[in-house]
Amino acid sequence: MPNPLANLSEEELLCAGCGSDVDDLEIPFPVFRHQDFSTIAPRITGCVCVRCGLLQQLETFPKERLAYRTSLYGRSSQTVHKSSRGETGSPTRSVIQADYLRKVLPRNAGACLDIGCFDGALLRALRAAMPSAVLLGYEVNPLKNIVDLENGFEITNSEDEAFCQKFDVVIYSHSIMYIENVESQLRRIQPYLADNGFIFIQLPNIEINPLYALMGDQAFIFSEYSLKTMLACAGYDCERHELVEFPKELVFLARSKESKNVQNGSPTKSSDHTFLWGQVFEKIHRLRTEALTAIGLQKVYVLGTTVFAAFVHELCPDNVLGFVDENQEKVATEFRGLPVFHPASVGRDQRVYVGPDISGVLGNRLNQVYQAMFFSKLIE
Numbered sequence: 001m002p003n004p005l006a007n008l009s010e011e012e013l014l015c016a017g018c019g020s021d022v023d024d025l026e027i028p029f030p031v032f033r034h035q036d037f038s039t040i041a042p043r044i045t046g047c048v049c050v051r052c053g054l055l056q057q058l059e060t061f062p063k064e065r066l067a068y069r070t071s072l073y074g075r076s077s078q079t080v081h082k083s084s085r086g087e088t089g090s091p092t093r094s095v096i097q098a099d100y101l102r103k104v105l106p107r108n109a110g111a112c113l114d115i116g117c118f119d120g121a122l123l124r125a126l127r128a129a130m131p132s133a134v135l136l137g138y139e140v141n142p143l144k145n146i147v148d149l150e151n152g153f154e155i156t157n158s159e160d161e162a163f164c165q166k167f168d169v170v171i172y173s174h175s176i177m178y179i180e181n182v183e184s185q186l187r188r189i190q191p192y193l194a195d196n197g198f199i200f201i202q203l204p205n206i207e208i209n210p211l212y213a214l215m216g217d218q219a220f221i222f223s224e225y226s227l228k229t230m231l232a233c234a235g236y237d238c239e240r241h242e243l244v245e246f247p248k249e250l251v252f253l254a255r256s257k258e259s260k261n262v263q264n265g266s267p268t269k270s271s272d273h274t275f276l277w278g279q280v281f282e283k284i285h286r287l288r289t290e291a292l293t294a295i296g297l298q299k300v301y302v303l304g305t306t307v308f309a310a311f312v313h314e315l316c317p318d319n320v321l322g323f324v325d326e327n328q329e330k331v332a333t334e335f336r337g338l339p340v341f342h343p344a345s346v347g348r349d350q351r352v353y354v355g356p357d358i359s360g361v362l363g364n365r366l367n368q369v370y371q372a373m374f375f376s377k378l379i380e
Contacts, residue, residue: 015049016056016183016220017230022047025055025277029284030314031216033064035073037310037336040064040216053273054226057218064217065180069141096245098125101169106196110168113138116175120148120155127151138162166194172201177218186234190256199236199254209248210283211307223276224250287356288315294353294377295319301352305335308355324352346372
């Protein structure tokens with residue numbers, strides 16, 4: 001099936017995942033760009049599939065996608081993501097992923113292609129986990145076209161060069177939602193999967209982590225169902241796996257079906273996209289209300305340097321003094337124009353808003369270790 005987005009007017013647009021009709025969907029919240037979490041627009045309109053619920057970010061993506069080819073992005077460094085537990089010394093996302101792939105690959109010394117690999121952090125982790133593996137990365141930014149002799153891998157900007165051999169695993173780590181022609185790319189991958197080869201996909205779960213539905217520089221916002229539908233329509237069987245280190249994310253392994261018949265691969269039922277997006281927006285409304293109520297008129301710091309912190313700062317910019325992050329790579333930098341501090345350097349009389357903390361585990365840990373007051377609810 002050709003890319004349904006190509007050369008179509010808004011009236012003719014079809015779902016890029018399953019080819020069904022789409023409806024307009026207003027996102028009544030600010031949307032952000034992943035590169036620096038700056039605000040793109042106070043609200044936007046996207047198109048949502050009436051069948052699978054896939055949201056296509058057509059209003060902002062055509063312009064925002066150009067940023068990923070710029071020299072500014074090309075010279076930037078990849079954020080070192082920790083596991084959700086976040087303790088000092090915890091392994092990075094890439095290390096956890098590499099160890100997981102080492103265990104599930106048909107053989108340790110496999111061939112791996114990382115699509116949207118940026119500067120190769122996952123490839124380096126794979127090299128450490130699988131010393132004899134054949135590693136290749138694909139990244140659109142021309143400044144990332146490198147040959148890493150020390151770690152024995154290459155990053156290419158050419159899709160033709162990327163699909164050059166059989167791979168035991170093709171990886172989309174937080175990249176599948178940025179690829180405009182992803183459905184056709186998934187089809188193109190099939191002949192290059194080795195026997196028992198698979199596609200590894202990891203991305204935010206918007207049903208648990210709804211603020212990631214507010215990333216306006218993505219081509220698509222996937223739910224679990226819409227991703228499964230796109231994979232099925234592209235000719236794949238998929239199964240969800242759980243990585244306990246990332247409870248707010250989706251992880252799938254997808255393998256090519258024996259039959260490449262697209263219609264046979266399509267799920268037979270439809271998703272209630274109105275209910276899905278109503279639930280997501282309701283959760284975001286709740287986060288907004290909780291933040292505004294908890295912060296009130298106080299001057300506070302906000303924990304973290306991700307979309308949650310950007311969301312809170314957008315809600316009440318005059319109340320936010322700065323941001324607090326345990327990641328040493330973020331300390332002494334700026335986030336949305338304000339300084340980032342390590343929690344140990346925030347004074348006893350300062351308050352740090354941590355956001356939703358139903359069990360109180362996060363706030364309790366931080367309050368035991370550091371002298372500042374970490375809170376999630378209104379302090380009387």
